[in-house]
Structures are given as structure tokens and as C-alpha cells.
Amino acid sequence: MRTSTRKNADGSKVSYLQLAHNEWDPAAKTSRTKVLYSFGRADQLDRAAIERLIKALTRLLGSPTAGGRGRQEPLPGLEFVESRPLGGAWLLDGLWRRLGIDRLLRRLAAGTRRDPVVERVLFALVANRALAPSSKLAATGWVAHDVHLSGLTGGDYTVSDDACYRAMDWLIKVEEKLARGVFDAVADLLNLEVDLIFFDTTSTYFETEDPDTPVWRDEHGRVLDPDGEPGAESGRESDAEGDAPPAGASGRAGFRTHGKSKDARDDLPQVIVGMAVTRDGIPVRVWCWPGNTSDSPLIRQVRDDLRDWTLGKLIWVADRGFTSAANRRHLAAGGGGYILGEKLRSGSPEATAALARQGRYQQVAENLRVKEVKISEHERFVVCHNPEAADRDAATRDRLLTRLEAMIAGSDRLTPTKRAELRGVISTKPGLHRFLRTTPGGLLRIDATKVAADARLDGKYLLRTSDPHLSTEDIALGYKQLLEVERGWRDMKQVLDLRPVYHRLEDRIRAHVLLCWLALLLARIVETRAATTWTRARTQLQRLHVGTFTGPAGVFRQTTPADPETRRLHQALDIALPPRILHLHTEDPAPR
Incomplete structure (x- = not known):
């Protein structure tokens, strides 16, 4: 068996298998290799065909099987x-x-x-x-x-x-x-x-x-060298405090x-x-x-x-982290558009105005209802309601209220100073503090009005878009696909x-x-x-x-x-x- 190797233009190598034997050339007084049969590329070898050939030769010679599937002994030295x-x-x-x-x-x-x-x-x-x-x-x-x-x-x-x-x-x-x-x-x-x-x-x-260590960076967060160009080595030490920033610098970090x-x-x-x-x-x-x-x-x-x-x-x-006015102008420039989401609990003017608008929800998916509300002449706003998310929000609020009740239980018997200390502890926990009310006498109570207002927002969020042609359904379902990034x-x-x-x-x-x-x-x-x-x-x-x-x-x-x-x-x-x-x-x- 003879192996010949050829090198491709991309540097890879391909091997070919051939059945060959040497013949004496009396004129040249040297041995020359004669190829009897080519089996093709080694990585595409038809093993079954070779086994059939071995079996046929074995039957011709009348000797025991040496290379078929019935062989029990491995090749010597293999x-x-x-x-x-x-x-x-x-x-x-x-x-x-x-x-x-x-x-x-x-x-x-x-x-x-x-x-x-x-x-x-x-x-x-x-x-x-x-x-x-x-x-x-x-x-x-x-x-x-x-x-x-x-x-x-x-x-x-x-x-x-x-x-x-x-x-x-x-x-x-x-x-x-x-x-x-x-x-x-x-x-x-x-x-x-x-x-x-x-x-x-x-x-x-x-x-x-x-x-x-902080270093000077451009607006994209890239390290700048003293000439204001992106630096090649980002592990270098910072410029000394007080040095003038390089051209194009946005800040040090x-x-x-x-x-x-x-x-x-x-x-x-x-x-x-x-x-x-x-x-x-x-x-x-x-x-x-x-x-x-x-x-x-x-x-x-x-x-x-x-x-x-x-x-x-x-x-x-x-x-919601990208809903600034500057971002919206930038994304809408050049014929582009955006769909941006924010929580109705954010208290923004748009969220407040959206909640004040009346309208009937339209079912667009098994767990999604939407209604478009008129707030602005330049943007469209869609209120979305997810019943499954509403159930999760309600369960979360119930756990928070149970925890808050346990914390303020018996607080009426505390001294005003101790109640003030407890109120300070609760104020460090935003999820609990938003439902806390203090009476004119300094007693700690759960604010039923805030609980009811919060319940009306369960499972709801607000979408805003600059595209005048998208349907309400496409706006809502498009935003829902943002889960693909979260899955990533x-x-x-x-x-x-x-x-x-x-x-x-x-x-x-x-x-x-x-x-x-x-x-x-x-x-x-x-x-x-x-x-x-x-x-x-x-x-x-x-x-x-x-x-x-x-x-x-x-x-x-x-x-x-x-x-x-x-x-x-x-x-x-x-x-x-x-x-x-x-x-x-x-x-x-x-x-x-």
C-alpha cells in the first residue's frame, strides 16, 4: 500500500492510497514503482469495498479469512x-x-x-x-x-x-x-x-x-493615548491626576x-x-x-x-433603560424607528397620562392584551397587560405585605425613638417602604390606598414607538421578543x-x-x-x-x-x- 500526499493552496494536505509494487527496469538498472490500483482519497476510503475485495481474493486462494468481518484476531502489532x-x-x-x-x-x-x-x-x-x-x-x-x-x-x-x-x-x-x-x-x-x-x-x-486604575477614555469607553487616539494597550497605568485630558476624551474610568x-x-x-x-x-x-x-x-x-x-x-x-429623549431622537433619525418599554409604576408623565386614558383591551395572544392610547402627536403609546405577569405581581406583593406586617407588628408598644429606628430600617427596603404609612401620631401602618393603586398596575407596562405603520399587535409582540436577548x-x-x-x-x-x-x-x-x-x-x-x-x-x-x-x-x-x-x-x- 502506497500513500501519496498533495498539499493544497490553503496549506491543507490530502492523502491518496494506491496498490503498487516495484518492478526492475533492466535498461535503467533501477527499481520503479508501478501503480496497480488507486483507492482514492484516504479520508474517503470505501472500507466495505476493500473488505469485499479481500474476501474475493481469499475465496480464490482457498485460505482462511484474513481480512473480513469474521476475523477474530487483530492485525499483528495493531x-x-x-x-x-x-x-x-x-x-x-x-x-x-x-x-x-x-x-x-x-x-x-x-x-x-x-x-x-x-x-x-x-x-x-x-x-x-x-x-x-x-x-x-x-x-x-x-x-x-x-x-x-x-x-x-x-x-x-x-x-x-x-x-x-x-x-x-x-x-x-x-x-x-x-x-x-x-x-x-x-x-x-x-x-x-x-x-x-x-x-x-x-x-x-x-x-x-x-x-x-482609571484612564482617559473616549465616548465609546475605549482607552485613549495622550494624542487622543484609541490606545493599543488597555492595561497601562493611568495618567497622573491633574494632567490635561487628551483630545476626544470623555472621562476617566x-x-x-x-x-x-x-x-x-x-x-x-x-x-x-x-x-x-x-x-x-x-x-x-x-x-x-x-x-x-x-x-x-x-x-x-x-x-x-x-x-x-x-x-x-x-x-x-x-x-426602559434606553428611553431617554436623546436616544429616541437618535434611533428615529434617518428613517429608523424604535419600540421602547417602561414600567407604568415609573411615574413618568407619559405613564401617568396613559393610565388616565380610557379604552378597551384587544386580545393579541394567549397571555397578552393591548390597547393604544393617544398621548402625543409624534409618538404612539400602547398599554400592555399580561394576565400571567399580573398573577406573579400579586403574589410578590402579598409576600411583601406579609413581611411588612411581621416587621411592624407590636410597634405600637415601642417608644417613639424605637419606632423611628424601625421606620429607618424599612426605608432601606424600597419594596416594603412603598406600602408603609405613618399616622399623625407616629404609628406604623400599611397604606391600603397605595396597595390598591399598585394592584391596578399588575401585569401592565407601557410601550412607545415612532413607527406610524406598525399595528398594535406587531408593536406588542415585537417587544415581547426582547426575551430573545434575555435568553442569550x-x-x-x-x-x-x-x-x-x-x-x-x-x-x-x-x-x-x-x-x-x-x-x-x-x-x-x-x-x-x-x-x-x-x-x-x-x-x-x-x-x-x-x-x-x-x-x-x-x-x-x-x-x-x-x-x-x-x-x-x-x-x-x-x-x-x-x-x-x-x-x-x-x-x-x-x-x-
């Missing part, structure tokens, strides 16, 4: 070395290539000093995040021993933690071009409806007591710093992460800001960053393990978030095309293994049979299953 999960990485790699991310990264790295396998290293980090989330140091061990990755397993290249960090440092430099290229590929593959963009933010904290935590961890430094998602749940892009950044101005930067993308007319959907945050934190973040430098933290976004993107495409959850698909795919065998003739890797569900997942994504003989090299055995 040894099973290891088995690794293959299915998850194979499917993700196929999707990665279908989206052209491999070609995009190689094109961006062309002409630079980047290692030629930087694309493979970045894919390994994304696959690790999707399949077995861990630190970058642990990911190198995972690649070396616990998974089969095309281009990395069994080759001469060993993924080190230093290679991972270098790849991450380069990734943040090509973030803009990568995000645009990935979106164009995903929109083409899935034929996305990009008419609604949902945006929301979350925070992620760090297990460290000390926040980062550390990246990991204290702020209003959405994880209820105000005691720890954090960063803010934003995500834009389509109506299909596909994450378009992510952003990172210092931990003390308020929500209000962020959506303006996001809209500007996506302005040149081929998105058509967009309706931006966001929560939940999966990024619980399935892909966004936290803990094992990095200190700002650019590494940003790169870590980008890797999590790419992993979430691949997972969402699997869910969209295969009608399943990523958790269920991941468990199923990881049952497909590849075994490695070595012997005197060399090394070969053979995959386990794919079960029906694994076949269905590959068919749904139009990705070929791995060949039964994944690798066959007959020159030198693999190192033990």
Missing part, C-alpha cells in the same frame, strides 16, 4: 491508543467553514506576522467555550487530550496558552471586520429577517476587590470598576456587556464598556456601529460560562467576550436549523468519537457509527458526517 469526542467539534467546524469564518480570519491574517494556524487556535477557543467551557490554560489541555480538532489533533503544532493569548490579542484588532463579515455570512445562510434589532445590556463581575450590578454584586468590580439580537435570536454583535457606564447612551453607539451594515429599515427594540444572556452565562473571566487586561477581557459571542452564534444557528436546544444537541454530538490505532504500518483513526439523532443534526445543517476512516497514514506510526 494497538488501540485512545478515543476522543469528535461530533461536537466536527459539526461546529463544519458550520464555521460554511460561514466562511476560517477564510475571513486567514484573509485578515495574510501579510501579518500572525502564526499561520491562528485561525485554528481561535476556532479551538470558540469550540472549547461551546463544548467544555474553561480557562485558556485549561483549554490547551482540552485540545491536547480531550477532543479531536481538524488541523490541530495529530499534527506537529501544539496549542499553548501563549498561542491562545497571542490569538486573542490579534482578534480584538480585527473585531470590526470580523463582526461585519460574520453577519453578512449568517444573513445569507439563514435568510435573516433583519427588520427588528433587539438590544439589551448585562454586567459580569470579577472576583477581585480592587477596581482597575477603569475597565473593571464598580457600578450598578445586574447580578446583585455591587461589592465587586464589573464590566458592562451589550448584545444586539435579531428577531430569530441570532446575536448580531457584542460590545463591552467600563463597569460604571450607564445604559442610556449605549444604544446610540450601537446604532452608529451598525449604520453601514446592509440592514434596511430598522426598528430598535429595547427596555442566560445561555451565555449558564451554558457557555461567560463568568468567571480569567483575565486582567482589558483587551483580553474584550476578546473573551468576543469568543463567547462566536460560540453563542454557532449554538443559535444549530438551534434554529435543527429545532433543538444547544445543550441537548451538544450532549448528543459528543457521543460520536474517533478512535486512534497504531501499528508497524502506521496510524489510522476510525470514527464510531453515528446514531439517527446525530445524522439528523448534520442533515439539518447540511454538513457531511465524518468519514468512517478519518485519517490513514501508512508511513510512520504516530508517537506514543
Whole structure:
């Protein structure tokens, strides 16, 4: 058996198998190889056809079976070395290539000093995040021993933690071009409806007591160098107090710093992460800001960053943190629009006016009723009522009232000073304090009027939009899809393990978030095309293994049979299953 290898233009190698023997050339007085038969590519070997050939030759020779399925003894010297999960990485790699991310990264790295396998290293980090989330140091061990990755397993290249960090440092430099290229590929593959963009933010904290040193930043939260340009190194020390700010500076802040935590961890430094998602749940892009950044101005930067993308007319959907007048003007500029929500309990003039308007609710979904109210000539307002949410609000209020009753029980017998102290304690608990009333005599009571007023708001919220053509139903259901972003945050934190973040430098933290976004993107495409959850698909795919065998003739890797569900997942994504003989090299055995 002879193996010939050909190198493709992209650097990959393809092996071919041939049946050959040597013949003596008396004229040239040398031995020449004559090819008797070509079996084709080694990774597409038709094993069944070879077994049939062996059986036919065996019958011709009349000797016992030596190569058919009935053979009981292994080939002399053949040894099973290891088995690794293959299915998850194979499917993700196929999707990665279908989206052209491999070609995009190689094109961006062309002409630079980047290692030629930087694309493979970045894919390994994304696959690790999707399949077995861990630190970058642990990911190198995972690649070396616990998974089969095309281009990395069994080759001469060993993924080190230093290679991972270098790849991450380069990734943040090509973030803009990568995000645009990935979106164009995903929109083409899935034929996305990009008419609604949902945006929301979350925070992620760090297990460290000390926040980062403040540095000068631009309006987008990027570090500025003394000349007013975005700095290349985000872990540098701050300018001394009193130094003049560089041009374009918006303020001083550390990246990991204290702020209003959405994880209820105000005691720890954090960063803010934003995500834009389509109506299909596909994450378009992510952003990172210092931990003390308020929500209000962020959506303006996001809209500007996506302005040149081929998105058509967009309706931006966001929560109550983005309803400022400046945001509304910015989102409506250039023919765009918005759907923004806020609580009726906010007490804003619009909320108060909406509550004062009479009207009949219209049922638009099983658990959603809506009515449009006339408040402004420039915006439309829709009051929504969710009966299930109303029941939850009522149950929450009952628990709060029960707790408040227990706290003030017997307070009439306390001295005025002690009652004042108790009132001060209750004032630190907003959920309880809003239902507390103090009588002219200083006694503590539950305010029945406030309880009744609060009950009238159960399950209700207010939507405002600038689009004059959307139906009331589309406005309400469009906002309801904002849950897709919340589901993205939940999966990024619980399935892909966004936290803990094992990095200190700002650019590494940003790169870590980008890797999590790419992993979430691949997972969402699997869910969209295969009608399943990523958790269920991941468990199923990881049952497909590849075994490695070595012997005197060399090394070969053979995959386990794919079960029906694994076949269905590959068919749904139009990705070929791995060949039964994944690798066959007959020159030198693999190192033990």
C-alpha cells in the first residue's frame, strides 16, 4: 500500500492510497514503482469495498479469512491508543467553514506576522467555550487530550496558552471586520429577517476587590493615548491626576470598576456587556464598556456601529433603560424607528397620562392584551397587560405585605425613638417602604390606598414607538421578543460560562467576550436549523468519537457509527458526517 500526499493552496494536505509494487527496469538498472490500483482519497476510503475485495481474493486462494468481518484476531502489532469526542467539534467546524469564518480570519491574517494556524487556535477557543467551557490554560489541555480538532489533533503544532493569548490579542484588532463579515455570512445562510434589532445590556463581575486604575477614555469607553487616539494597550497605568485630558476624551474610568450590578454584586468590580439580537435570536454583535457606564447612551453607539451594515429599515427594540429623549431622537433619525418599554409604576408623565386614558383591551395572544392610547402627536403609546405577569405581581406583593406586617407588628408598644429606628430600617427596603404609612401620631401602618393603586398596575407596562405603520399587535409582540436577548444572556452565562473571566487586561477581557459571542452564534444557528436546544444537541454530538490505532504500518483513526439523532443534526445543517476512516497514514506510526 502506497500513500501519496498533495498539499493544497490553503496549506491543507490530502492523502491518496494506491496498490503498487516495484518492478526492475533492466535498461535503467533501477527499481520503479508501478501503480496497480488507486483507492482514492484516504479520508474517503470505501472500507466495505476493500473488505469485499479481500474476501474475493481469499475465496480464490482457498485460505482462511484474513481480512473480513469474521476475523477474530487483530492485525499483528495493531494497538488501540485512545478515543476522543469528535461530533461536537466536527459539526461546529463544519458550520464555521460554511460561514466562511476560517477564510475571513486567514484573509485578515495574510501579510501579518500572525502564526499561520491562528485561525485554528481561535476556532479551538470558540469550540472549547461551546463544548467544555474553561480557562485558556485549561483549554490547551482540552485540545491536547480531550477532543479531536481538524488541523490541530495529530499534527506537529501544539496549542499553548501563549498561542491562545497571542490569538486573542490579534482578534480584538480585527473585531470590526470580523463582526461585519460574520453577519453578512449568517444573513445569507439563514435568510435573516433583519427588520427588528433587539438590544439589551448585562454586567459580569470579577472576583477581585480592587477596581482597575482609571484612564482617559473616549465616548465609546475605549482607552485613549495622550494624542487622543484609541490606545493599543488597555492595561497601562493611568495618567497622573491633574494632567490635561487628551483630545476626544470623555472621562476617566477603569475597565473593571464598580457600578450598578445586574447580578446583585455591587461589592465587586464589573464590566458592562451589550448584545444586539435579531428577531430569530441570532446575536448580531457584542460590545463591552467600563463597569460604571450607564445604559442610556449605549444604544446610540450601537446604532452608529451598525449604520453601514446592509440592514434596511430598522426598528430598535429595547427596555426602559434606553428611553431617554436623546436616544429616541437618535434611533428615529434617518428613517429608523424604535419600540421602547417602561414600567407604568415609573411615574413618568407619559405613564401617568396613559393610565388616565380610557379604552378597551384587544386580545393579541394567549397571555397578552393591548390597547393604544393617544398621548402625543409624534409618538404612539400602547398599554400592555399580561394576565400571567399580573398573577406573579400579586403574589410578590402579598409576600411583601406579609413581611411588612411581621416587621411592624407590636410597634405600637415601642417608644417613639424605637419606632423611628424601625421606620429607618424599612426605608432601606424600597419594596416594603412603598406600602408603609405613618399616622399623625407616629404609628406604623400599611397604606391600603397605595396597595390598591399598585394592584391596578399588575401585569401592565407601557410601550412607545415612532413607527406610524406598525399595528398594535406587531408593536406588542415585537417587544415581547426582547426575551430573545434575555435568553442569550442566560445561555451565555449558564451554558457557555461567560463568568468567571480569567483575565486582567482589558483587551483580553474584550476578546473573551468576543469568543463567547462566536460560540453563542454557532449554538443559535444549530438551534434554529435543527429545532433543538444547544445543550441537548451538544450532549448528543459528543457521543460520536474517533478512535486512534497504531501499528508497524502506521496510524489510522476510525470514527464510531453515528446514531439517527446525530445524522439528523448534520442533515439539518447540511454538513457531511465524518468519514468512517478519518485519517490513514501508512508511513510512520504516530508517537506514543
